[in-house]
Structures are given as C-alpha cells and as structure tokens.
Amino acid sequence: MRRLLLLLLVGFAVSLTSCRNDFDFESRTGGLEFSKDTVYLDTVFTDIGSSTYTLKVYNRSDKNISIPSLRLKEGTASKYRLMVDGMAGQIFENVEILAKDSMYIFVSVTAEVADANPTDFLYTDKILFGDESNPNQQKVELVTLIQDAYFIYPGRVQNPDESYTYDELNLGVDGDGNPITIRGRFLEETNPINGNELHWTNTKPYVIYGYAAVPSNKTLVVDAGARIHFHAESGLIVANNASIHVNGTNSTTAALENEVIFEGDRLEPDFSEVPGQWGTIWLTQGSTNNQIKNLTIKNATVGILVTGNDGTTTPTLDLENTQIYNCSNVGILARTGNIEGRNVVINNCGQASFAGSFGGSYEFTHCTFANYWPSPTHTAVLLDDYDGNAIYALTKANFKNCIIHSSSNLAINLKKEGTTFVYNFDHCLIKFADFSNQFTNNPLYDFSNATLYNTCLIATNSTVNNPDFKDARNNELIIGEDSAAKGTADNTYSTFNDILNNSRSGATDMGAYNWTTFD
Incomplete structure (x- = not known):
C-alpha cells in the first residue's frame, strides 16, 4: 500500500511539471x-x-x-x-x-x-x-x-598583515595602571590639507572620523552657520587647559542658517532623528572657558560630557540657546561640573536629559528639560553626590523659570548620600506623579518647602499643570496658549530674550520658549 501511494504521488508530480511552461522565458x-x-x-x-x-x-x-x-x-x-x-x-x-x-x-x-x-x-x-x-x-x-567637506581623521600605518595601526589619543590609565586610548588625533593650526583646524567655518561642512581633540592651551572656534558631522564612534575632546567657543547666532529662516549643528554623517532623512549615531563632545578635567551659543546637538550617545571643572568659581561651561536631542544615553552628563545655562532645551534621551552627577555646581535659567524617550525608566533631571564624599558635594543646583517634564511619571530624580546637597527649584513646572506615594515622606521631594521649591507648579498627572508642548515626541517644545507655564515665571529672572530671540516682557513664561498659538 505504501509503495502504491508513493508511485501515485510521483506520477502526479510528473504530470504537473510536464504541462508547466513557467520556466520558458x-x-x-x-x-x-x-x-x-x-x-x-x-x-x-x-x-x-x-x-x-x-x-x-x-x-x-x-x-x-x-x-x-x-x-x-x-x-x-x-x-x-x-x-x-x-x-x-x-x-x-x-x-x-x-x-x-x-x-x-x-x-x-x-x-x-x-x-x-x-x-x-x-x-x-x-x-x-x-x-x-x-x-x-x-x-x-x-x-x-x-x-564636499573638510575631513578630519586619524593617521594610519599599514602593517605587514595588511591591517592598519591608527593614531590614538592617550586618555590616562585605568585602575590597573594600563593606558586608556581612543582612536583620534589633535587638531592642527597648519594642517597641510585643511589649513587651520582650530577654526571651523561655514564655507563647507566638517566630517570627523575618530575623536578630534583640542590641544592644551588652544581654543577651537566654531563660526555661526557651521555644520559638523561625526562618523560612528567619533566625537570631539577638549583637553586640559583647552577651550571651545561655539559662536552661533539667531537664525531668521527655517534653514537655521546661523545655528551651529553637530550631528551624524548620515544625511538621509531616515537617519535624521536616530539616536546614538556618534559619541560625544567631551570637556575633560581641566578644560576651561568653554562657551557655547546657538548650538544644536543631535543623535549622539551623550550630547555633552563634562568630567570635572577648571577649579575656579567661573563656570567651566557657559551655555546659551543650546538644543540637544535624541541622545541614546544622556543629553548633558556632568560629573563634578560647573555649568551655567540659559535657554537650554534637551529632549528624548535614553536615561536623563540632564544629569548632574558626582556633585558639582549648576545654574539654569529659562530652560526646558523634557524627556519623551519611549521607555518608563528615564527622567529629565538627575542630581546625585555619588557616595557622599566631600569631593562630590553638590554645592549648587539652581533651576529658575524652568520646565522639567517627561513622559515618565518622575521628571526629577534626586539621590543624596552626603551632607552637602544644595538645590533649589524657583518658579519651575515639574512633573512628579507619585501614584504609589513612594516619596510622600521623602524630604528631598517636599514641594511645600519653599527653600527647595519656591512657587513651583507640580504636574501630578498628565493633565494637571500640563506644559502644552506643541509636539514633544518630535522635539517641538514650544508651549501653547493653554500651558500652565504661560505667565507664571518670575520676570526678575527674565532679563534676556527667549531661544527664538523673542522679547520677554510683562508676565513671562517658564521654559526656553515664549508661548505661541499653534494648530
């Protein structure tokens, strides 16, 4: 019976294929x-x-x-x-x-x-x-x-096995005394191809492979309208005693002709908002007098990494009209940093938009720290003093007329271990939806304490004290007419125009943007 069935199946298959002409071309x-x-x-x-x-x-x-x-x-x-x-x-x-x-x-x-x-x-x-x-x-x-572009990349030497050895930057040693290196090279004032690499102009874009480093005692100047593109695993390092000055200005058209933009080197629309395409702008311990105006950073791993400060009371990093979007880890990660910022806007970061870690000194006025990253564990602002050691003290963290909001329940995350942990939110809109009452008795989040939270609006759910962003998930954080931040700022801090160069007058608005009508 089994043989008969097999013969029938074979015969049926032969009869089908014998009459097909599918493979006649x-x-x-x-x-x-x-x-x-x-x-x-x-x-x-x-x-x-x-x-x-x-x-x-x-x-x-x-x-x-x-x-x-x-x-x-x-x-x-x-x-x-x-x-x-x-x-x-x-x-x-x-x-x-x-x-x-x-x-x-x-x-x-x-x-x-x-x-x-x-x-x-x-x-x-x-x-x-x-x-x-x-x-x-x-x-x-x-x-x-x-x-066309200026290309900045590390040199390389071909080995006998046809592999290459690339120039590297020495970042110090690890805990075992082994050297830490990264592929890259120092920028040169008289590069034979690019000329003065410490002055980035707007004549044509710059494309960075590996890490470009600003040498000690030198300043990298970036002109208004410059476009800087970083390849994967690339970035910029500002060395000890070195500086970066980004001199963007306000633009008048949607082309952002005067804005400076740091982003990846994939120009296709499908890559325009993809996080983590390149490394970071790293201000190392001892870098000094870093000034950034009208800069947009997109799609990095960490937008700006600040490791330490220059040891003076003057801010190591001064930010004005700076936007940071789509960082796979953190927008600004500061470890024992010293930063001042005005009209800073950060959104869509995998862990935190701003992290003041290992203590430090921070002051932000009229800033918008949002985080609409698609996960439940992120936050907008994180402050900590590591293990509480005095060298990691949080000596100042002032937020004035700021919006701090996220798609997660808790837009602020405070971790205190030591005795010096100084922070103040003054006329800020803060999302803190503690649905489980986990932090009810935690003094760090005592929103009735005016010393810590002066005249703040607390968004306890998605509708109470809503900032009414235009389209937060797509980094459009201008506020609308129905925003709780409208007219509720302290105008004594409103001494400069908003991030779009609109004048602040009368009853001013929290955050980096004045409110506007939109569809």
Missing part, C-alpha cells in the same frame, strides 16, 4: 513598468557610501521574460552599484522575471565631488534595460547630490 526588451522613473539618492559626502535605495521592476505581461541586458550607462566606470537577483555589479545579462511578477534592484553610490557636475554637484547615471541599439530600450535615471 522569452527574450524581450521593453514593456516593463517601474516603481519610479528616477531614483533620487539623498545627499552624501564625498567618498562616503550612501544608504541602499530600491527600484521595483514589474512584468505585467502573462509571459516569462528575460531582459537581455541590464546595465548602468557608465558601465564599470560608474560610481553607482547595483544588486540584481542577489548579484552585485554594474552590468548584467539575461535577467529573468516571471509573468505577472516583479523584482527589486538595490542601488547605492560612493562618489567624489570631482565626479559631480561642477555647476550643481549632482552625480547622475542611468539604469538601461535592453541594448542601446534596441528602440524599445527603457531607462531609469539615478541622481544624487555630492557634498
């Missing part, structure tokens, strides 16, 4: 349809590969077809790369598509600005379907914009 040029007639690859920097883009090719006919020639017009000289049926290349022959079926072609590019049209910096090519002599030949255009 007709050579044909023309008659194809495409998901787009032009593939626009987003802007890339010279010599940096693009993302991969897709083109879908349809065979709407009832016949299996074979495309005799599918190629880039420039052939093997093209800077574009194709992937067709799992095969990479620039020229393909006899590409098959079943009847009523389709296939994907994947397209990417790596080109230099010298390859582009000198008038518009566009690099173009075509995918040709069929021989050029065939009148039915079809084509799809390929277009990408190549952007």
Whole structure:
C-alpha cells in the first residue's frame, strides 16, 4: 500500500511539471513598468557610501521574460552599484522575471565631488534595460547630490598583515595602571590639507572620523552657520587647559542658517532623528572657558560630557540657546561640573536629559528639560553626590523659570548620600506623579518647602499643570496658549530674550520658549 501511494504521488508530480511552461522565458526588451522613473539618492559626502535605495521592476505581461541586458550607462566606470537577483555589479545579462511578477534592484553610490557636475554637484547615471541599439530600450535615471567637506581623521600605518595601526589619543590609565586610548588625533593650526583646524567655518561642512581633540592651551572656534558631522564612534575632546567657543547666532529662516549643528554623517532623512549615531563632545578635567551659543546637538550617545571643572568659581561651561536631542544615553552628563545655562532645551534621551552627577555646581535659567524617550525608566533631571564624599558635594543646583517634564511619571530624580546637597527649584513646572506615594515622606521631594521649591507648579498627572508642548515626541517644545507655564515665571529672572530671540516682557513664561498659538 505504501509503495502504491508513493508511485501515485510521483506520477502526479510528473504530470504537473510536464504541462508547466513557467520556466520558458522569452527574450524581450521593453514593456516593463517601474516603481519610479528616477531614483533620487539623498545627499552624501564625498567618498562616503550612501544608504541602499530600491527600484521595483514589474512584468505585467502573462509571459516569462528575460531582459537581455541590464546595465548602468557608465558601465564599470560608474560610481553607482547595483544588486540584481542577489548579484552585485554594474552590468548584467539575461535577467529573468516571471509573468505577472516583479523584482527589486538595490542601488547605492560612493562618489567624489570631482565626479559631480561642477555647476550643481549632482552625480547622475542611468539604469538601461535592453541594448542601446534596441528602440524599445527603457531607462531609469539615478541622481544624487555630492557634498564636499573638510575631513578630519586619524593617521594610519599599514602593517605587514595588511591591517592598519591608527593614531590614538592617550586618555590616562585605568585602575590597573594600563593606558586608556581612543582612536583620534589633535587638531592642527597648519594642517597641510585643511589649513587651520582650530577654526571651523561655514564655507563647507566638517566630517570627523575618530575623536578630534583640542590641544592644551588652544581654543577651537566654531563660526555661526557651521555644520559638523561625526562618523560612528567619533566625537570631539577638549583637553586640559583647552577651550571651545561655539559662536552661533539667531537664525531668521527655517534653514537655521546661523545655528551651529553637530550631528551624524548620515544625511538621509531616515537617519535624521536616530539616536546614538556618534559619541560625544567631551570637556575633560581641566578644560576651561568653554562657551557655547546657538548650538544644536543631535543623535549622539551623550550630547555633552563634562568630567570635572577648571577649579575656579567661573563656570567651566557657559551655555546659551543650546538644543540637544535624541541622545541614546544622556543629553548633558556632568560629573563634578560647573555649568551655567540659559535657554537650554534637551529632549528624548535614553536615561536623563540632564544629569548632574558626582556633585558639582549648576545654574539654569529659562530652560526646558523634557524627556519623551519611549521607555518608563528615564527622567529629565538627575542630581546625585555619588557616595557622599566631600569631593562630590553638590554645592549648587539652581533651576529658575524652568520646565522639567517627561513622559515618565518622575521628571526629577534626586539621590543624596552626603551632607552637602544644595538645590533649589524657583518658579519651575515639574512633573512628579507619585501614584504609589513612594516619596510622600521623602524630604528631598517636599514641594511645600519653599527653600527647595519656591512657587513651583507640580504636574501630578498628565493633565494637571500640563506644559502644552506643541509636539514633544518630535522635539517641538514650544508651549501653547493653554500651558500652565504661560505667565507664571518670575520676570526678575527674565532679563534676556527667549531661544527664538523673542522679547520677554510683562508676565513671562517658564521654559526656553515664549508661548505661541499653534494648530
């Protein structure tokens, strides 16, 4: 019986395949349809590969077809790369598509600005379907914009095994006395290619590979309108006795023409808001006189890392009109830092927007610390004194006319271990929804104590004392007409314009923005 069943199944399979013509292909040029007639690859920097883009090719006919020639017009000289049926290349022959079926072609590019049209910096090519002599030949255009840039990267030496040894920066030693290094190099005032690397202008973007370091006793000056792009695992280090001065100014258009922007080097829209694409701006112990105005930092691991201070009463870091978004860990992580900030806005950070850790001295006025990261464990502001040792004392943490809000229940997190833990929230809107009454008897959160919380508005749930942000999850933190922060600030602190350069007068608003109407 089992043999008979097996014979019947084999015979049935043979009868089916004997009458199929699915794998008979007709050579044909023309008659194809495409998901787009032009593939626009987003802007890339010279010599940096693009993302991969897709083109879908349809065979709407009832016949299996074979495309005799599918190629880039420039052939093997093209800077574009194709992937067709799992095969990479620039020229393909006899590409098959079943009847009523389709296939994907994947397209990417790596080109230099010298390859582009000198008038518009566009690099173009075509995918040709069929021989050029065939009148039915079809084509799809390929277009990408190549952007020139200053490239700053560590030197390297090739080893006998064809690997490379890269320049490294010495960061000190670990607990066992072993050296700590990171791939990078110091910026140079007379670099043979880039010229003065300690003065970043707005003439063309800068792309950083590894860590660029400001040498001791030098100052990195960044002009208004400069655009700085960091590759993965890259960043900027300001050494002992070194400084950074970011001199952005207010912009008048949506292009943010005068804002300085630090972000990753992936320019495609899909990467515009992706956290953790690069490392950090690291102000090391002993860096001094760091001044930042009108700077936006996006998509870092830690936006600004401050490890220590310069030992004076003057702030090691002075921030004005500074925005930090989409950091996978912390927006500003300060360890025993000394920071002053006005019109600082931070949002969407994996752990905390601002963390004043290991004590320190901090003063923020008219700032918006929000955190709408999609997890329940983050906070907006964290203050701690580590293990309570006197060297980690929190000597000052003043927040004046600030909004501190988050999608989690507790927008502030205070951890006191020692005796010196000085903080004050003055005319601030703070979200603290202690639904389980876990902190009811904790003196750190005694909101009736005017010494700690002077005339503060406490958002005990999502509707009480709502800041009415325009779109917090998308970093639009301007407040609306229904905001509890509207007109409730102490105007004696409102001695400067808001972050959009709007004048503060009369009854002023908490946070970095004056309220406005929006849809």
